[in-house]
Amino acid sequence: MPTTVNELTAENGVKVYLVGTAHFSRESQADVIKTIRSVKPNVVMVELCQNRASILSLDEELLMKEASNITFQKISHSVKENGLVQGLLQILLLNLSAHITKQLGMAPGGEFRAAFKEVKTLPGCKIQLGDRPIAVTLQRALGALNWFQRLKLAWCLITSSGSISPEDVEKCKQKDMLEEVLQEMTGEFPALSRVFVQERDIYLAHSLKMASLLSMQDFNKHQNNHSAPTVVGVVGIGHCPGIINVWGTDHNVASLLIIPPPTMVGRFLKLFIRVTFFGCLGYSFYRIARFTHGFIVSNYSYIYHI
Template sequence: MGSELGVEPGADMMAAIKKAEERGCEVALVDRPIQVTMQRFWRKMKFLEKVKMIFSVVLAIGNIGSFKIENFKIGRGAGAGREAGREAGREAGREAGREGVREIELDSLTDEDVVSELMEELRAFSPGAAKALLDERDAYIAGNLLNLHFRSKERTCTKKGEEHSLTKECTNKEGEGRKIVAVVGAGHVAGIKRLLAHPELIPPRSELVSLPKKRFSGRFSIKHLLGVGMGVALVIILLAVFFSGFSLDTLLRAFLYWVLINGVLSASGVVVARGHPLSAVTAFSVAWLTSLNPFLAAGWFAGLAEAHFRKPRVEDAKGMLSVESLRELARNRLFKTILVAALANLGSIAGTFIGIGVVGHELGINVQEIWEGLRALIF
């Protein structure tokens, strides 16, 4: 929407800063650094929430051409400190209104009921994401606003020549401090107001800026899991040789079928996605192992390889939802990385089921009878 209107993200904040500078006011950036927010956002999301988010993005992109934002007339900006927000909104509205194709009223987007409904939808979709993007930032911003308020009061008192902070000698009138105007997004207004009224609910700053520990860290890193998986596979092969009664040639032939079927199908997914050749080689190399290990997926490695050889750029993230054709989407490196990972995983899944049937036939095992027995046992 911002690109269609010719309005850069954060235009309301820039308008507020410009207004403050015109009036000679100090400016303080009170939001949490975006790097910390995004890292906490990603790590706090559960695996299924990440899958849902990726599929939602892909489905949204799949609706390319179903509608196109033409031109809008904006009546006002969003957030506290509405004077600066309205000014940014009027500027964008005047620019868009010159086109005159069609107009809609966007005031409803900042309506309290609409904003509350959108926030609840986000919490239902991903509680972890909502906590990192909304609740934690509300607390961080509220804490900074309170710090600015108390610092301002201290400065007002010490202007009298006293070397003390807020004491009984500093009257309420003297300690009122300067007014603070906060310009925030509409979704943060209610949460910040609640925390300003009850500052005891604000968690320590260290809790809001520290990074959650990775689920697979230390000895449980992906690298170690890969090594353990290869070791387990080798042990299984050796045990099969000694206790299964099959000849070594038969086992090696079955193992070769398993590697080829899983590898070829997983690499084919990368090729269909038009991934980098070395991403396809990566998928082929690990698919046989990831099919045996529930903690690993071939698409992870293929996606990482794709991101390494064709690094996504900032403009790829910005343009992912504004593309107008499938050809343009196919050139987007971020989308291609996601597509490579998804199709490599699909190929690996198909390879697992096909490989089980082929290996079972090679070893003289009736896979269908085993499956029927399991169904009878479970159901």
């Protein structure tokens, strides 16, 4: 097994092989392929939600083009679907992903596409989407930050333009480098670390347990297809320590799907932004109408005197 694979055992005895990956890594794709071919699982869980499932089947070149091209249409669609603040945050995250895509010449999610292709070669094997919906994660993350922290986060995402190489990506799979990155994130934005990492560790661990139940059911129905009920989980390597840590414990997963209500300050600022926007829009129309009216009146007067 690759060194990035951890073996877990579910309560029902199902073996779970957890593959830790870097999202822009050719080596991670090879690790996923080798693991799936070695254990021949009947369920493969990937760190994706329904809203991001399209990256499993889209062409690599098309994904690279889409990932590296942030258009006004994408921004408008994101704001319309997710609201102003959350939509802009999602665009900033996409912009950071686009920056990495351009530098590495590689579309994100290659390890998930590799897993999906391998699943299609195994009779009866199923793919399971195991991550929490991205919209819930973003709303919980924003709800955990005050407005100063949101502005600081936006500034960090806007100015994140440092260079990165394939070697840097592979280093992120090393334990000491991984711990350093997580500690840096915790120091800057502890609330984000809790929402993006710790909460999703719990959610992904729960998804793996659900996959183990599905695996056992499938094994009981089709024992001739598999020597033993097994699951392969494909997740970002930053989630592996947390998943292993919470594996034998129970958590209230439903509470991780609750979206916090907006604060009084948040509602006021949201209203202020809307009023300002429509006020500026209305004033612009007023200026245009006034100019048009003056132009028509002056030309009518000129024609009348002729």
